[in-house]
Amino acid sequence: xxxxxxxxxxxxxxxxxxxxxxxxxxxxxxxxxxxxxxxxxxxxxxxxxxxxxxxxxxxxxxxxxxxxxxxxxxxxxxxxxxxxxxxxxxxxxxxxxxxxxxxxxxxxxxxxxxxxxxxxxxxxxxxxxxxxxxxxxxxxxxxxxxxxxxxxxxxxxxxxxxxxxxxxxxxxxxxxxxxxxxxxxxxxxxxxxxxxxxxxxxxxxxxxxxxxxxxxxxxxxxxxxxxxxxxxxxxxxxxxxxxxxxxxxxxxxxxxxxxxxxxxxxxxxxxxxxxxxxxxxxxxxxxxxxxxxxxxxxxxxxxxxxxxxxxxxxxxxxxxxxxxxxxxxxxxxxxxxxxxxxxxxxxxxxxxxxxxxxxxxxxxxxxxxxxxxxxxxxxxxxxxxxxxxxxxxxxxxxxxxxxxxxxxxxxxxxxxxxxxxxxxxxxx
Amino acid sequence: xxxxxxxxxxxxxxxxxxxxxxxxxxxxxxxxxxxxxxxxxxxxxxxxxxxxxxxxxxxxxxxxxxxxxxxxxxxxxxxxxxxxxxxxxxxxxxxxxxxxxxxxxxxxxxxxxxxxxxxxxxxxxxxxxxxxxxxxxxxxxxxxxxxxxxxxxxxxxxxxxxxxxxxxxxxxxxxxxxxxxxxxxxxxxxxxxxxxxxxxxxxxxxxxxxxxxxxxxxxxxxxxxxxxxxxxxxxxxxxxxxxxxxxxxxxxxxxxxxxxxxxxxxxxxxxxxxxxxxxxxxxxxxxxxxxxxxxxxxxxxxxxxxxxxxxxxxxxxxxxxxxxxxxxxxxxxxxxxxxxxxxxxxxxxxxxxxxxxxxxxxxxxxxxxxxxxxxxxxxxxxxxxxxxxxxxxxxxxxxxxxxxxxxxxxxxxxxxxxxxxxxxxxxxxxxxxxxxxxxxxxxxxxxxxxxxxxxxxxxxxxxxxxxxxxxxxxxxxxxxxxxxxxxxxxxxxxxxxxxxxxxxxxxxxx
Numbered sequence: 001x002x003x004x005x006x007x008x009x010x011x012x013x014x015x016x017x018x019x020x021x022x023x024x025x026x027x028x029x030x031x032x033x034x035x036x037x038x039x040x041x042x043x044x045x046x047x048x049x050x051x052x053x054x055x056x057x058x059x060x061x062x063x064x065x066x067x068x069x070x071x072x073x074x075x076x077x078x079x080x081x082x083x084x085x086x087x088x089x090x091x092x093x094x095x096x097x098x099x100x101x102x103x104x105x106x107x108x109x110x111x112x113x114x115x116x117x118x119x120x121x122x123x124x125x126x127x128x129x130x131x132x133x134x135x136x137x138x139x140x141x142x143x144x145x146x147x148x149x150x151x152x153x154x155x156x157x158x159x160x161x162x163x164x165x166x167x168x169x170x171x172x173x174x175x176x177x178x179x180x181x182x183x184x185x186x187x188x189x190x191x192x193x194x195x196x197x198x199x200x201x202x203x204x205x206x207x208x209x210x211x212x213x214x215x216x217x218x219x220x221x222x223x224x225x226x227x228x229x230x231x232x233x234x235x236x237x238x239x240x241x242x243x244x245x246x247x248x249x250x251x252x253x254x255x256x257x258x259x260x261x262x263x264x265x266x267x268x269x270x271x272x273x274x275x276x277x278x279x280x281x282x283x284x285x286x287x288x289x290x291x292x293x294x295x296x297x298x299x300x301x302x303x304x305x306x307x308x309x310x311x312x313x314x315x316x317x318x319x320x321x322x323x324x325x326x327x328x329x330x331x332x333x334x335x336x337x338x339x340x341x342x343x344x345x346x347x348x349x350x351x352x353x354x355x356x357x358x359x360x361x362x363x364x365x366x367x368x369x370x371x372x373x374x375x376x377x378x379x380x381x382x383x384x385x386x387x388x389x390x391x392x393x394x395x396x397x398x399x400x401x402x403x404x405x406x407x408x409x410x411x412x413x414x415x416x417x418x419x420x421x422x423x424x425x426x427x428x
Numbered sequence: 429x430x431x432x433x434x435x436x437x438x439x440x441x442x443x444x445x446x447x448x449x450x451x452x453x454x455x456x457x458x459x460x461x462x463x464x465x466x467x468x469x470x471x472x473x474x475x476x477x478x479x480x481x482x483x484x485x486x487x488x489x490x491x492x493x494x495x496x497x498x499x500x501x502x503x504x505x506x507x508x509x510x511x512x513x514x515x516x517x518x519x520x521x522x523x524x525x526x527x528x529x530x531x532x533x534x535x536x537x538x539x540x541x542x543x544x545x546x547x548x549x550x551x552x553x554x555x556x557x558x559x560x561x562x563x564x565x566x567x568x569x570x571x572x573x574x575x576x577x578x579x580x581x582x583x584x585x586x587x588x589x590x591x592x593x594x595x596x597x598x599x600x601x602x603x604x605x606x607x608x609x610x611x612x613x614x615x616x617x618x619x620x621x622x623x624x625x626x627x628x629x630x631x632x633x634x635x636x637x638x639x640x641x642x643x644x645x646x647x648x649x650x651x652x653x654x655x656x657x658x659x660x661x662x663x664x665x666x667x668x669x670x671x672x673x674x675x676x677x678x679x680x681x682x683x684x685x686x687x688x689x690x691x692x693x694x695x696x697x698x699x700x701x702x703x704x705x706x707x708x709x710x711x712x713x714x715x716x717x718x719x720x721x722x723x724x725x726x727x728x729x730x731x732x733x734x735x736x737x738x739x740x741x742x743x744x745x746x747x748x749x750x751x752x753x754x755x756x757x758x759x760x761x762x763x764x765x766x767x768x769x770x771x772x773x774x775x776x777x778x779x780x781x782x783x784x785x786x787x788x789x790x791x792x793x794x795x796x797x798x799x800x801x802x803x804x805x806x807x808x809x810x811x812x813x814x815x816x817x818x819x820x821x822x823x824x825x826x827x828x829x830x831x832x833x834x835x836x837x838x839x840x841x842x843x844x845x846x847x848x849x850x851x852x853x854x855x856x857x858x859x860x861x862x863x864x865x866x867x868x869x870x871x872x873x874x875x876x877x878x879x880x881x882x883x884x885x886x887x888x889x890x891x892x893x894x895x896x897x898x899x900x901x902x903x904x905x906x907x908x909x910x911x912x913x914x915x916x917x918x919x920x921x922x923x924x925x926x927x928x929x930x931x932x933x934x935x936x937x938x
Binding site for chain 1: 729731750751752754755756761763768769770771772773774775779782783784786787791792795796797799
């Protein structure tokens with residue numbers, strides 16, 4: 001008898017014999033809840049609901065802070081037991097006033113005549129969200145590859161320098177000038193990010209350290225260059241560049257009345273591109289494989305070092321795109337070393353809130369754009385420090401990082417991951 | 429006396445333990461036998477206070493116990509010797525034993541003398557021969573395990589739970605452990621011995637409880653035959669031996685010459701290793717865990733940069749090539765640590781199936797993953813390799829060890845191979861899957877592929893080997909025929925050079 005035949009017959013025999021062992025798992029399948037309950041369970045177990053609840057808790061905590069900062073509320077709480085209604089009313093007025101100002105500053109201002117004026121805050125929100133989304137995508141993509149890109153600031157600054165220099169330093173026809181400037185920005189950011197990737201791949205230097213250090217290098221390099229004729233505007237005594245040429249400015253989307261510029265379209269395209277890259281492309285597949293388990297990736301023949309460099313190039317490139325938006329869309333009157341406006345760090349928060357998923361980051365970027373836009377309005381209208389908004393943002397991330405806390409507050413069912421762990425044990 | 433009554437534990441919709449009754453008498457060795465995932469570990473974690481039972485109770489000498497955590501269980505007199513030792517490597521034996529209940533002088537200064545005395549006393553009482561001042565990291569695995577036992581005994585354990593204690597031991601160390609267990613038993617300690625190795629059970633057990641699918645499916649006496657026990661465990665008749673014909677060795681295959689590997693600390697972990705495996709034969713590499721087998725395989729796979737010597741496959745030099753090039757040369761590799769090196773737990777079965785082929789055809793075109801192709805490929809392989817899973821889209825981490833290993837095997841065997849390396853191919857998988865994996869390995873050999881199997885289990889070595897290479901401290905201690913006795917292999921694994929006649933293949937190099 002040939003050996004092939006032997007193993008074939010034993011195999012088929014064994015599969016037949018194994019069939020009954022499968023049967024105990026079938027009652028389990030029957031007892032699983034109906035489709036809707038499963039969906040509901042997944043939502044309540046899932047991360048989306050945690051995120052939403054985190055935002056709600058953070059807003060509630062923000063309400064308390066708003067109350068604390070309000071003069072009238074503090075006064076009325078002084079005689080709380082004599083007339084509690086005063087205190088509660090004052091508290092309610094302060095919080096409602098603040099949050100309605102936040103809303104009117106971020107979405108729609110009912111105080112202004114006509115729809116076109118009223119909707120302006122929403123377009124401001126989108127403008128603020130544009131670099132946040134793009135930078136968030138960069139940080140999120142690095143997260144998916146197992147890298148903590150804390151160097152968003154440096155990458156954005158280098159990109160702003162490159163895009164800005166192209167923007168005012170050379171003359172090109174409308175359109176082409178813009179494209180060249182954006183590409184230069186992306187290249188600058190990619191270079192700065194790729195440097196950290198290369199250091200990690202070659203020498204094992206941790207990217208958290210190198211990217212933070214490269215932030216300083218970028219900041220002081222740009223500060224220096226802004227005092228040399230290369231970047232400094234002629235006749236300027238401050239570290240400030242010349243304004244971006246008309247031909248390189250990203251065009252307005254909705255006319256001169258609104259700040260929203262073409263960058264928002266690019267941010268949407270970047271989100272679509274990142275979604276394709278992460279979940280459909282072979283490069284993204286390697287990014288994720290290295291991010292989830294670099295050991296297995298290496299054994300499977302994936303060049304882990306090269307993948308790190310690629311991931312940092314793409315991540316830096318996205319942050320570079322965000323940096324170009326700053327000089328070509330938001331601040332076209334010339335830039336300073338503070339042109340990044342802290343977006344490189346906010347991007348980490350946005351990526352966390354968006355769970356490093358492109359469309360999640362898109363939504364998180366919109367939310368934070370709204371906070372930014374509304375925060376200023378709140379300060380102007382109610383005299384409440386806009387810093388409260390930053391506290392709310394920080395609380396959101398804090399709560400997202402501690403899902404058991406959110407589950408406990410809202411009595412949500414237990415963590416899904418524990419369930420799967422036990423399944424591993426039980427269904428062997 | 430320890431009694432578990434009607435213990436039930438559910439995780440979501442899954443019942444891991446279903447109404448378990450178990451009695452452990454003092455001075456009795458109670459074996460808990462079952463496949464991986466049968467619910468043994470869950471049960472023991474309940475006993476040790478790590479989980480809480482949904483129903484049922486734990487009684488010690490007739491008194492119901494409530495354990496909030498391992499601390500309570502220890503206080504009540506339950507000790508646990510974990511499969512993975514819970515020791516601090518840079519601490520001494522005495523420091524590890526005292527950890528968590530340190531004796532102190534007034535003022536909080538540690539009383540090291542008391543801790544040393546305690547270790548010495550227990551060590552002498554049971555003849556462990558453990559030096560209280562030795563550093564854990566310098567001790568062999570077998571001695572480390574004794575430190576774990578001392579730790580448990582130092583807290584006056586009345587019942588000791590051994591969780592798969594022999595997995596990391598040489599045959600000789602296993603014999604010594606069994607002697608220690610008998611001694612503990614004679615001193616009146618109740619012992620729960622968790623294992624899936626049938627031979628040990630029959631040697632040492634007073635009572636055997638067999639678990640399957642979260643239930644106790646039967647009691648057996650130690651006189652029961654191995655196949656009876658295996659049938660109880662799996663719930664169907666099991667073939668314990670692999671049917672295989674004589675090998676038909678063909679052409680050159682793998683040739684390893686003067687291979688030396690140094691680790692990060694500069695130690696020679698593989699030392700001047702020579703051997704040859706021809707197409708159509710299985711070379712089994714035996715040895716106690718940590719004697720250079722893993723490093724040898726990693727060096728062949730291009731995963732170790734500090735390697736010198738020569739590794740050729742069909743005459744082509746592999747050493748110095750990248751992992752990618754070595755895979756492309758026709759090498760399939762099942763790494764020993766499945767969770768770390770062979771799969772991405774969060775990835776779906778599909779993604780794991782294409783892990784080693786993420787560039788170019790068949791799975792990638794124009795930089796985009798061809799989902800339908802991967803999907804179809806995965807479904808076909810799942811059918812061929814009998815992978816039991818809901819579908820190709822679920823994360824591989826949710827599967828049982830056996831099914832995970834089948835996925836890894838399916839991936840590695842689906843390329844055109846010239847050499848197939850399987851390191852610990854059946855570690856942590858159930859009996860039913862072991863049978864299947866062994867058959868596939870033999871079938872791969874019969875297709876003319878050179879096969880190297882690394883295993884610490886002599887049963888596996890005996891089942892698969894055409895020739896056996898034994899490693900000890902990074903060196904080849906000998907290459908012997910497949911019919912070499914267990915005793916001789918055990919001696920070789922402990923570093924004793926064999927007296928049996930050397931395999932003719934090895935002479936070419938010496």
